[in-house]
Structures are given as structure tokens and as C-alpha cells.
Amino acid sequence: MRVVVLGADGYLGWPTALHLSARGHEVIAADNLIRRRWDVLCGTESLVPIAGMKRRVARWKAVSGRDIGWERLDLTSLPDTTALIAQHRPDAVVHFAEQRSAPYSMISGPHAVETQVNNVVGTLNLLFALRESAPDCHLVKLGTMGEYGTPNIDIEEGFIDIEHNGRKDRLPFPKQPGSFYHLSKVHDSHNIMFTCRAWGLRATDLNQGVVYGSGTPETDMHGELRTRFDYDDIWGTVLNRFCSQAAIGYPLTVYGQGGQTRGFLDIRDTVRCVELAMLNPAERGEFRVFNQFTEQFSISELAERVTAARKAHGLETQVEHLANPRTEMETHYYNAKHQKLVDLGLVAHRLEDSLIDRVIGLVEKYKKRIRPELFVPRVDWRLGGRGDFRKPAAGRRRVAVAPSSAAR
Amino acid sequence: MRVVVLGADGYLGWPTALHLSARGHEVIAADNLIRRRWDVLCGTESLVPIAGMKRRVARWKAVSGRDIGWERLDLTSLPDTTALIAQHRPDAVVHFAEQRSAPYSMISGPHAVETQVNNVVGTLNLLFALRESAPDCHLVKLGTMGEYGTPNIDIEEGFIDIEHNGRKDRLPFPKQPGSFYHLSKVHDSHNIMFTCRAWGLRATDLNQGVVYGSGTPETDMHGELRTRFDYDDIWGTVLNRFCSQAAIGYPLTVYGQGGQTRGFLDIRDTVRCVELAMLNPAERGEFRVFNQFTEQFSISELAERVTAARKAHGLETQVEHLANPRTEMETHYYNAKHQKLVDLGLVAHRLEDSLIDRVIGLVEKYKKRIRPELFVPRVDWRLGGRGDFRKPAAGRRRVAVAPSSAAR
Numbered sequence: 001m002r003v004v005v006l007g008a009d010g011y012l013g014w015p016t017a018l019h020l021s022a023r024g025h026e027v028i029a030a031d032n033l034i035r036r037r038w039d040v041l042c043g044t045e046s047l048v049p050i051a052g053m054k055r056r057v058a059r060w061k062a063v064s065g066r067d068i069g070w071e072r073l074d075l076t077s078l079p080d081t082t083a084l085i086a087q088h089r090p091d092a093v094v095h096f097a098e099q100r101s102a103p104y105s106m107i108s109g110p111h112a113v114e115t116q117v118n119n120v121v122g123t124l125n126l127l128f129a130l131r132e133s134a135p136d137c138h139l140v141k142l143g144t145m146g147e148y149g150t151p152n153i154d155i156e157e158g159f160i161d162i163e164h165n166g167r168k169d170r171l172p173f174p175k176q177p178g179s180f181y182h183l184s185k186v187h188d189s190h191n192i193m194f195t196c197r198a199w200g201l202r203a204t205d206l207n208q209g210v211v212y213g214s215g216t217p218e219t220d221m222h223g224e225l226r227t228r229f230d231y232d233d234i235w236g237t238v239l240n241r242f243c244s245q246a247a248i249g250y251p252l253t254v255y256g257q258g259g260q261t262r263g264f265l266d267i268r269d270t271v272r273c274v275e276l277a278m279l280n281p282a283e284r285g286e287f288r289v290f291n292q293f294t295e296q297f298s299i300s301e302l303a304e305r306v307t308a309a310r311k312a313h314g315l316e317t318q319v320e321h322l323a324n325p326r327t328e329m330e331t332h333y334y335n336a337k338h339q340k341l342v343d344l345g346l347v348a349h350r351l352e353d354s355l356i357d358r359v360i361g362l363v364e365k366y367k368k369r370i371r372p373e374l375f376v377p378r379v380d381w382r383l384g385g386r387g388d389f390r391k392p393a394a395g396r397r398r399v400a401v402a403p404s405s406a407a408r
Numbered sequence: 409m410r411v412v413v414l415g416a417d418g419y420l421g422w423p424t425a426l427h428l429s430a431r432g433h434e435v436i437a438a439d440n441l442i443r444r445r446w447d448v449l450c451g452t453e454s455l456v457p458i459a460g461m462k463r464r465v466a467r468w469k470a471v472s473g474r475d476i477g478w479e480r481l482d483l484t485s486l487p488d489t490t491a492l493i494a495q496h497r498p499d500a501v502v503h504f505a506e507q508r509s510a511p512y513s514m515i516s517g518p519h520a521v522e523t524q525v526n527n528v529v530g531t532l533n534l535l536f537a538l539r540e541s542a543p544d545c546h547l548v549k550l551g552t553m554g555e556y557g558t559p560n561i562d563i564e565e566g567f568i569d570i571e572h573n574g575r576k577d578r579l580p581f582p583k584q585p586g587s588f589y590h591l592s593k594v595h596d597s598h599n600i601m602f603t604c605r606a607w608g609l610r611a612t613d614l615n616q617g618v619v620y621g622s623g624t625p626e627t628d629m630h631g632e633l634r635t636r637f638d639y640d641d642i643w644g645t646v647l648n649r650f651c652s653q654a655a656i657g658y659p660l661t662v663y664g665q666g667g668q669t670r671g672f673l674d675i676r677d678t679v680r681c682v683e684l685a686m687l688n689p690a691e692r693g694e695f696r697v698f699n700q701f702t703e704q705f706s707i708s709e710l711a712e713r714v715t716a717a718r719k720a721h722g723l724e725t726q727v728e729h730l731a732n733p734r735t736e737m738e739t740h741y742y743n744a745k746h747q748k749l750v751d752l753g754l755v756a757h758r759l760e761d762s763l764i765d766r767v768i769g770l771v772e773k774y775k776k777r778i779r780p781e782l783f784v785p786r787v788d789w790r791l792g793g794r795g796d797f798r799k800p801a802a803g804r805r806r807v808a809v810a811p812s813s814a815a816r
Contacts, residue, residue: 078517109486109536113529120528120595121521124588128517152577153570162561162570162582167741169560174570174579175598180532183602187528187595190583194591198735198789327606333575381606 002026003278004088006075006126007096009053010035012142012211012270014227016094018218019271020278021066028069028088029057031097035228038104042389044235044374046228047244047366048214059224075122078129085126086133092278093130094140097122098184102146102326103234103377105181107385112180119184120191127195138281139203140274141192143185145263145293145336147207149176150329155336158205158289173289178328179381189289196287203286204277208270209263209293212239213355214362216268227267229362232374238299239264241375242306243356246317247363250372252307256324258300261334263293266349276344291338294348309356325377410434411686412496414483414534415504417461418443420550420619420678422635424502426626427679428686429474436477436496437465439505443636446512450797452643452782454636455652455774456622467632483530486537493534494541500686501538502548505530506596510554510587510734511642511785515793520588527592528599535603546689547611548682549600551593553671553701553744555615557584558737563744566613566697581697586736587789597697604695611694612685616678617671617701620647621763622770624676635675637770640782646707647672649783650714651764654725655771656778660715663785664732666708669742671701674757684752699746702756717764733785 003020007013008029021027031053039045051059057070069088075081075097085093098119099105105115123141130137148155151174160173172193175186188205195201219227230236231244242252265273273292282288297305307317324330342348349355363370378387411428415421416437429435439461447453459467465478477496483489483505493501506527507513513523531549538545556563559582568581580601583594596613603609627635638644639652650660673681681700690696705713715725732738750756757763771778786795 078521109533112536113486113532116528116532116595116599117525120524124521124524125517128520151579153572153575153579160570160572160582162568164561164568167561171559171561171582172584174568174582176580177598177602178606180599180602183595183598186598187524187591190585190591190594191524191588194585194588198586 001091001278002088003092003094004028004030004084004090005094005096006030007098009033010096011228011230012267013096014056015216015219015267016096016271016274017068018060018225019216020275021060021068022064022218023275028071028090029053030071030073030084032074033072042104042234044230044232045369047231047363047369048226048229050226050228051224055224059222063221063225075125076118078125081125082129082132085129089134090137092138092140092281093126094274094278095123095126096142098142099181101234102179102181103379105179105184106379106381107389115181116184116187120187123188124191127192127201130201131195131199135199135201136284138278139192139201140277141188141203141205143189143205143207144182145207145209145291146182147175147177147186147189148173148336149178150332150334151176152333155291157291157337157340158207178326193287196285200285202282202284204282205287205289206273206277206292207289209265210237210239211265211267211270212237212359213267214359216271231370233377233379239302240359242303243359244363244370245375246306246310247360248367248370248372250375251318251320252303253375254299254303254319254321255326255377256321257330258303258321259298259331260328261296261298261332263291263296263336263338264351265292265294266351266355268349269294269346273341273346276341276346280344290340291336292341293336293338295351296334296336305351306356309353312353322377325380327381409499409686410496411500411502412436412438412492412498413502413504414438415506417441418504419636419638420675421504422464423624423627423675424504424679424682425476426468426633427624428683429468429476430472430626431683436479436498437461438479438481438492440482441480450512450642452638452640453777455639455771455777456634456637458634458636459632463632467630471629471633483533484526486533489533490537490540493537493545497542498545500546500548500689501534502682502686503531503534504550506550506592507589509642510589511787513587513589513592514787514789515797519793523589524592524595528595531596532599535600535609538609539603539607543607543609544692546686547600547609548685549596549611549613551597551613551615552590553615553617553699554590555583555585555594555597556581556744557586558740558742559584560741563699565699565745565748566615586734601695604693608693610690610692612690613695613697614681614685614700615697617673618645618647619673619675619678620645620767621675622767624679639778641785641787647710648767650711651767652771652778653783654714654718655768656775656780658780658783659726659728660711661783662707662711662727662729663734664729665738666711666729667706667739668736669704669706669740671699671704671744671746672759673700673702674759674763676757677702677754681749681754684749684754688752698748699744700749701744701746703759704742704744713759714764717761720761730785733788735789
């Protein structure tokens with residue numbers, strides 16, 4: 001299949017591009033590289049040094065003999081997005097190209113606006129480009145399990161059968177997202193669902209859990225193929241941060257009581273889930289939702305797993321409870337379905353001590369690069385960002401909100 | 409109470425400002441006047457000539473002795489929005505300031521983007537301004553009944569009790585909006601709900617039905633106090649368009665079969681509903697939803713009501729069914745609750761022949777200004793806008809999507 005991977009410079013986008021290329025698909029990788037600029041703005045950096053996109057693609061060619069196309073592209077430009085789709089007429093588009101940090105979105109008003117405009121406008125432009133140039137193309141969109149929040153009922157995969165006052169309907173599952181970032185994904189989901197109904201597009205919304213892990217077999221093949229690894233307060237996901245803390249003997253920092261329960265998955269399962277969705281496309285006009293995670297844990301359970309993995313090597317690990325910077329329930333019911341990807345053939349990597357050891361092993365290689373001050377949360381959900389997020393941007397993208405000549 | 413009315417230049421914003429001023433509230437009217445520019449872009453025009461805002465405010469002072477503050481302001485500017493709220497520290501903000509036409513939002517990709525960016529960013533900026541300068545202020549936000557779509561179950565007011573697999577929760581009512589405009593209101597609702605939970609703001613989301621009518625007692629007091637009246641394909645609401653067609657002996661144009669059922673209300677009830685919400689504010693941290701309409705009709709029923717009102721004067725009216733330019737169900741279940749505003753004291757104006765006569769009477773005064781070609785829908789939900797929407801904009805507003813110095 002011919003597939004465009006949007007957001008191919010990211011933690012998950014790059015391994016996905018490699019995974020699909022390794023399996024013989026024709027891959028076009030696109031990104032605006034803004035993730036690297038956001039690091040500068042936030043004073044953060046990937047623990048693992050990462051090569052530039054041109055070097056990565058060349059290295060992949062040298063290692064595998066396979067070509068990945070590379071396009072630098074900003075989805076907030078409709079003409080550029082339309083040109084990309086018109087040129088390649090892909091069978092599938094995998095869309096990772098969004099601002100994906102909840103804390104980043106909560107720093108300030110402009111950060112919230114940037115997050116929602118970037119994500120919503122990029123996706124809208126993509127939908128219009130697909131309608132115009134590739135209406136049969138299957139959109140595989142990365143959403144988040146955080147769209148659902150923590151309702152007191154079982155979480156279904158996108159839709160729920162509701163019986164009410166003697167009548168029945170199958171309706172979108174109610175959404176209660178917990179940050180401006182998570183809200184942007186809810187907005188996307190509604191926009192995409194509408195275009196499937198109105199225009200007959202086909203889409204799969206992958207409501208992904210929290211991803212952990214240092215890479216995939218393809219990213220492990222060469223130093224220049226590695227994907228980024230974030231351990232900081234803005235971009236680091238919780239298990240990766242815990243592993244980083246454990247590697248340097250820093251206490252694991254649990255926000256609040258740690259009873260917050262979420263769905264999790266191994267990065268090797270992310271790339272496989274995307275492939276499974278792509279190989280089994282939605283029907284024309286269909287908007288379907290897969291909950292993309294493999295296991296549920298509370299934050300405290302994760303801290304215990306890391307502590308136990310260290311103890312097996314005779315190492316002690318402390319756990320420190322911080323005042324929770326987020327507004328979220330710390331004890332709650334959580335039971336989310338995740339059957340559809342299993343039905344398509346997903347065989348999950350479960351979280352094992354050996355995986356934790358591997359991640360910690362990778363971190364130890366680069367432990368001199370860890371800056372422990374970045375473990376401390378700088379963004380409070382109620383008050384916004386503390387400290388210096390004021391670094392100048394290299395350029396400013398702007399989205400016109402009054403089209404001067406905008407018909408069709 | 410001190411109240412800021414945002415979008416005070418619009419069909420409903422201006423009568424609301426007058427209604428609240430007439431009842432002794434201190435009113436600050438704000439608008440960026442973009443609605444008048446959108447008329448230029450779409451080749452449309454208010455049937456009733458309307459005065460500029462400065463003249464309106466001066467006339468109101470002359471007629472009533474009361475002051476209305478006037479501020480030209482664009483909500484997509486966070487500094488301007490913050491300054492407005494900080495300066496006036498209102499008890500309530502009534503927020504009409506959005507692009508409010510479904511067809512406009514469906515013209516093209518840039519129109520969809522403009523609609524969602526304008527509406528979502530304006531509301532986000534307002535929420536941040538309230539958090540910073542008036543956290544106790546009550547936000548009265550205009551939403552739309554179109555957020556719900558047409559589910560096969562009763563529509564509740566914002567939330568629904570769901571029992572599922574033996575557990576229960578009260579959750580946001582699932583949303584199935586039918587245009588990029590309606591989607592923008594769903595996005596707003598989710599954003600506002602989140603800030604009530606996370607920041608303790610207080611908000612009332614008025615999910616309003618389709619409004620009809622030519623004005624209120626205050627707008628009728630002087631020609632310079634009149635509000636706009638739209639009869640065209642982009643801005644005209646259905647009953648106002650039917651009355652305009654009847655006034656010049658043009659057939660009433662029903663989209664498709666006309667079985668589409670919606671909630672409707674008289675413009676005199678709109679201003680009263682806003683006042684009732686304002687006088688009975690939500691609690692701190694509360695996000696509540698009122699379904700703001702008074703009666704349900706199908707489009708065919710409305711056409712029959714106008715036909716009958718004409719017949720009472722011995723006049724014949726034709727009904728013409730056009731191919732439906734929208735993607736919507738033309739026969740469906742519809743039963744939407746609308747009790748909460750009644751409980752607060754709303755006494756509805758029901759749709760009577762006399763109201764239809766009054767609207768037609770107004771239209772007849774200005775019938776030479778009617779351009780019947782504007783009755784014909786130019787925007788198809790599947791294909792976008794036909795014809796010339798390419799008029800140049802007087803200026804272009806832009807929203808920065810990469811903050812250069814954006815902390816706190």
C-alpha cells in the first residue's frame with residue numbers, strides 16, 4: 001500500500017514509518033519539524049540523540065535498501081496539504097501530526113490556542129484535501145484514550161448503545177477530556193465523524209493509551225534510526241519518566257495519590273496497531289474507533305512495577321508523591337474495552353520487568369544527559385506554566401481567519 | 409448587573425443589549441463588526457437597513473436616556489479580550505460573538521477553518537480572560553440545538569443519565585452536529601465544560617433553536633434601533649426566509665421533503681431567555697445547559713403555517729421542494745426537552761398568524777430591496793460553495809499558532 005505518515009519526526013511517527021517501510025509498503029514521511037522547535041521553547045531535549053530526517057531516511061536506505069519519501073510540510077497550510085495528497089494519492093494516511101502534550105497545552109492561553117488551532121486546522125485541511133484528491137483513501141488518525149476521561153461506566157470503543165425513555169440509539173460515547181490538548185482530539189474526532197457521514201470519507205480513530213518503550217526492532221538497527229525519548233515534565237510519558245528517574249537513583253515522582261488509572265501500551269504495539277488498522281480499512285462513509293492500548297494500570301502500580309524490577313537487581317527505589325498539578329480524579333472506576341485491534345490480530349507485548357530493564361538500560365547509556373530539574377512539573381492545570389517558556393520562536397506560523405479569496 | 413454583550417452588532421446581540429439596558433442593567437456592547445464584512449464577501453445584505461453601532465448607541469441614549477458602552481473588539485486577540493474583561497469586571501458576559509451560519513462554514517476549506525478558528529479561539533481567549541480577571545463572572549454562551557443532531561432518543565438538556573453494564577453515570581449528551589459551524593459550537597461546549605471543572609468558572613450554555621421574528625419592543629422604538637433581518641441562503645433563518653418569499657409572491661423553498669424537525673423560538677424570547685439565565689447564574693464550577701427554544705416544527709409545517717396566514721388574507725402561496733443541499737435526515741424522531749428556562753419564568757411567545765403577518769408586514773416595507781436570486785441555495789454540503797464568494801476582504805485577521813513569548 002502507499003501510505004503517507006504525517007508527523008513522521010515524532011516519537012511514534014518515525015518508528016511507524018520504519019515499521020511500514022520494513023513490511024514493503026511505499027511510505028511518504030511528512031513533518032514540519034515543529035516538535036524540535038517546541039523542545040527549544042520548553043528547554044527540553046530528547047534523552048537519546050536523534051538524527052535529522054534526511055539523515056534518517058538515508059540511513060534507512062543504507063540499512064534496509066528501502067526508500068522512504070521525505071516531505072517537509074505544515075498541515076496548517078491547505079494548499080501544501082492538498083498538493084501532498086494530490087501528488088501521492090495514497091491508499092492510507094496515518095496522522096500523528098499534532099501537538100501532543102497535555103502540559104504544553106496548559107501553559108498559557110496562547111499555548112492552548114496554538115494546540116487547538118494546530119491540531120484542528122491541520123486535520124480540517126487534511127479532510128478537505130482527501131475529499132478533493134483522494135476520497136477513497138483511508139484516514140488512520142491518532143486520538144487518545146484521554147478523550148473519554150474517567151466516567152463511572154465501562155468505556156466502549158467510540159460508540160455506546162443507549163436506551164432512554166423506551167427508545168434506543170447507538171451514539172458517540174460521551175467525552176470528558178482533561179486538558180486543552182485532549183480537547184483538541186475530541187474536536188478532531190467530531191470533525192472527522194461528520195466528514196465520514198457528509199462526504200463518505202473513511203476513517204479509523206485510534207484512541208491510544210499512554211505509550212512506553214525505547215524503540216522498535218527497526219529503530220534499534222542503527223544509532224541514526226533511533227526515535228526520540230522524552231523524560232521531562234512536558235513531553236515525557238509516565239513510565240518512560242519513571243525509568244529515567246530509576247536509572248539515576250532519583251525518586252519516582254507520582255502526582256497525587258497515584259490512583260489515576262489509564263490504558264498503556266508498548267511502542268512496538270503502537271506500530272503494529274497502526275499497521276492492522278491500515279490493512280483492514282474502514283468502509284466508505286464509516287467512522288470507526290479502536291481503543292488502542294493493551295493493559296490498564298494505576299500510576300501507583302506502575303511505580304511499583306519499576307520498583308520491583310530494580311529490586312530484582314538488588315537496587316532500592318524511592319517513590320515521592322507530589323501535589324498533583326493536574327485536575328483529575330485520583331481514585332475512580334476505570335474499565336475500558338480494547339477488543340477490536342485484538343480481533344484484527346494484535347498480540348500484545350505485556351509490560352514485563354525485562355522491558356523495564358531494557359528501557360532503563362537505554363537511559364543509563366545517556367544518563368549524563370539527564371537534567372533532573374526537568375522531572376519537576378512546571379505546569380499547573382489551574383494556574384498555568386511556571387518558569388521560563390518564553391524562548392523566542394524561530395518563526396511564526398499564522399492561520400488566516402478571514403479568507404480573502406476562498407471559494408471552493 | 410454589569411454585563412458585557414459580545415457580538416452586539418448581530419441579529420440577536422443588538423436586541424439583547426437593548427433589552428438588558430432597558431431593564432436597568434449596565435451594558436457594555438462589543439463587536440468586531442465582521443458580520444458586515446461577511447455580507448460583502450457573500451453578496452448579501454440585511455433586508456432592513458441598519459445603523460452603525462455608534463449611531464445606534466447614541467439613538468438609544470436619546471430615546472431611553474440610558475447609556476450603552478460600545479467597544480470595537482476582536483475576541484481572537486487575547487490581549488484585547490483580557491483588557492476588556494479586566495477593565496469592566498462584569499457580573500456576566502453574554503457571548504454571541506461567533507460565525508453563526510452553517511452554509512458559510514460549508515463553502516470551502518478556508519471558510520470551515522475560519523469558522524472553527526474564529527469561534528473556538530474567541531471562546532478560549534474569553535475563558536482565559538475570565539480566569540485571570542473575573543473568575544466569579546457568569547458566562548452566558550450561545551450554543552445551538554444543532555449540537556445534538558437528530559438522535560433516535562429524547563434530547564435532554566446537556567446531560568443524560570446512562571446506565572450501562574450495571575453501572576450509572578450522568579454524562580454529557582452525545583453530540584452529532586451537522587456542519588462545521590455546528591461542530592464549532594460543540595468544540596466550544598467541551599472547552600467551556602472543562603474550564604468550569606478545572607478552574608471553577610461558571611457558565612450557562614444556551615443551546616438555542618432557530619430564531620424568527622423582526623425585532624423586539626426596543627428595536628421597534630426607532631428606525632435607527634432596528635436589528636438586521638436576513639432572508640438569503642447564507643444568513644437567513646428558515647421562517648424569516650419564508651416570510652420574505654411570501655411577501656413578494658415567490659414560492660416557499662423547502663429543502664428536500666421538509667420533514668426535518670427543529671426547535672424554534674421568537675426573537676423576543678431569545679432576549680428574555682438570556683436575561684433569565686443572567687439573573688439566575690450558574691454556581692461556581694457549574695457548567696449547565698439550557699435548551700433554548702419554545703416549539704418544535706418540521707420545515708413543512710412552517711411552510712403550511714405561512715401559507716395559512718396568507719390564505720387568511722385571501723392570498724395564495726406556492727411551496728417548492730428543492731433538492732436538499734444539506735446532508736441531513738428528512739424524516740426522523742425528534743423530541744427535545746426545554747423545561748429549564750420555563751422553570752426560571754419564561755412565558756413563551758407561541759408562533760401565531762399575527763406574528764407571521766407582522767414579519768411579512770415589515771418585509772413588505774422593504775420589498776424593493778429583496779433580491780430573489782439570494783433565495784437559491786449556493787452551498788452544497790458535499791461539494792461546497794457555488795458562485796462567487798471570492799470578494800476581497802477589507803483586512804485579514806490572523807491568529808498566531810506559534811507563540812513567541814507566551815508564558816502566563
